[in-house]
Amino acid sequence: MVSQIILFCEKKKRLKNVILKPKINHLLSMAAILNRKTHRIEKKNALFKRIYRQKCCQERGYTMARRGENIYKRKDGRWEGRFKSGIKADGTAKYSSIYGKTYAEVKAELSEKRVKTTVSAVPRDLTLNNLFSIWFADIRLKVKESTYMNYRMKYEKHISLTLGKTLYDKLTVEKLNSFIQCKLSSGLSAKYTADIAGVIKSVCRFAKKRFGYEDKSEFMVIPKGKAKEKELLDKAGQTRLNSYLIANPTLSNVGILLSAATGIRIGELCALKWENIDLEKKILTVRNTAQRIKNIGGTTATKLVVTSPKSSSSVREIPLPEFIIPLLSKAKANSGCYLLSGTRSIVEPRVMQYRFKRVLSDLSLPDVSFHSLRHGFATNCIAIGVDVKTLSEILGHSSVEITLNRYVHSSM
CATH class of the missing domain: 3.30.160 (Double Stranded RNA Binding Domain)
Structure with a gap:
């Protein structure tokens, strides 16, 4: 009895599907056709509506406004x-x-x-402070955070108090040149003063492009002065330093030796991880740099950031010398760890400066800067016959002129 009931229900279900399914499909297709027709009618109605409005305008004696005319x-x-x-x-x-x-x-x-x-439409009441505020907002996401903070520091420390309240419309070349001369007289180097002038020039160009102002910095005098020659260790001092570092291969000492042997910057050394060092191929890859910058709106005055290097040419591969491979092999840690700490915690540039100064003091060597290792590397490469183009690429310079003018020192 139960089996007969089940069989009856199944037959009834099949019959229902045979009758209803085609009708449902037909209704769905009709609905789709109706939707398409409705859409076409709406489009036609919109067109007819606009034509009707135009006719009404003509009959009543006025012209209909066009789109975009306000x-x-x-x-x-x-x-x-x-x-x-x-x-x-x-x-x-x-x-x-x-x-x-x-x-x-x-x-x-x-x-x-x-x-x-x-x-x-060109505003006549903008001060230089107003322009800098607008310019900073404009470049905020266009430049690296460290570059942005560098510009802000120069503005707040040197430009704001002296020129900030001056109306841009009243700014003259004479005022700008007087400002530059004042900075040079205060003891700032020609290079640093030129950097400040460069920030002013950028804002003046922005004022011309954004508001149609005259570029007041077009004839501003940019100071040119020969950069102060870096004090380097002599050959005997370099030999003593290298011997000490090899004999005492702490992570910091290996880092100092690596900088002297490859010419990498201190920020690049601090941001260097073991994943950037290929001991089999004997290649070091520079991808990041570390530096401490001002922390606007933060809980601390400054913060340590790890970003891409100084320029696109600073991302580079450097060959490792044979003598440093055994030292790196002994110190090797996991790929995600930093070279200088052996952990995932970074050692900041200021700490490395202190450690380098301590080594110099222990060896009674001249108090040179950490950056002098980079200059010494460049000078030694030229002395042994490395061509300038190759050296420029190893140092990560954008042009050969920078290498020759700033980093190659006389060996006499």
């Missing part, structure tokens, strides 16, 4: 046109409106206003 008909029957009448102190556009009885009247007056405000 001309609209108000509820009170008047026409309104909006135009850019100037720029606010924060750099945003300032708009004004004109009104008329007809579209043609507003359009004609709007054209005149736009021509007149092409020059008057």
Whole structure:
């Protein structure tokens, strides 16, 4: 009995599917066709609506506004046109409106206003401080964080207090040159003063591009001075230092020796991980650099950041000398660990400076900077016949001139 009931239900279900399924499919297809027709009708209706509006406008004696003209008909029957009448102190556009009885009247007056405000849109009340604020907001995401903070530091320390309140419209070449001369007289080097001038030039170019101002820095005098020659260890001092570092292969000492043997910068050394050192191929890859920068809005005054190197040419591969391979092999740690700590904690550049100074003091060697190791490496490479182009690539310079002018010292 139960089996018969089940059989009956199955037959009934099959019968239901045979009858209803085609009807459901037919209804779905009809709905799809109806939707397509409705969409076409809506498109036609929108077109007919616009044509109808144009006819009504012609019958009533006025022209219909076009898209993008910023001309609209108000509820009170008047026409309104909006135009850019100037720029606010924060750099945003300032708009004004004109009104008329007809579209043609507003359009004609709007054209005149736009021509007149092409020059008057240039703001006349922006100070240099205002311009720097707008410029900083503009470049915030365009440059590296360290570069941005470098610009801010130069502005806050040297430019803001002296020139900040000056209206840009009243800024003159004489004022800028006087400012540069004042900085040189205060004891700043020609190179550093030129860097400050470069920041001012960037803001003046920005003012010209953004607001249509004259570039006030076009004829500003940029100081040129020969960079102070780096004090280096002599041959005997280098030999004593290298012998000490090899005999005492702590992680810091191996790092100092590596800098002397490859010419990498102190920030690049601190950011170096074991994954960047291939002992089999004897290649060191520079991909990052570490430095401490000002921490705006943070809980501490400064913060340590690890970013990409100074420039695209600073990302490079450097061959490792044979004598340092055994020392690196003994010190090797996991790939994610930093070379100088052997852990995932970074040793910052300031700490390495102190450790290097301590080594020099213990050996009674001259108090040279850590960066002098890089200069010494370049000079030694030239002395043994390494061509300048290859040396420039190893040092990560963008041009051979930088290598020759700044890093190659006389061996006499």
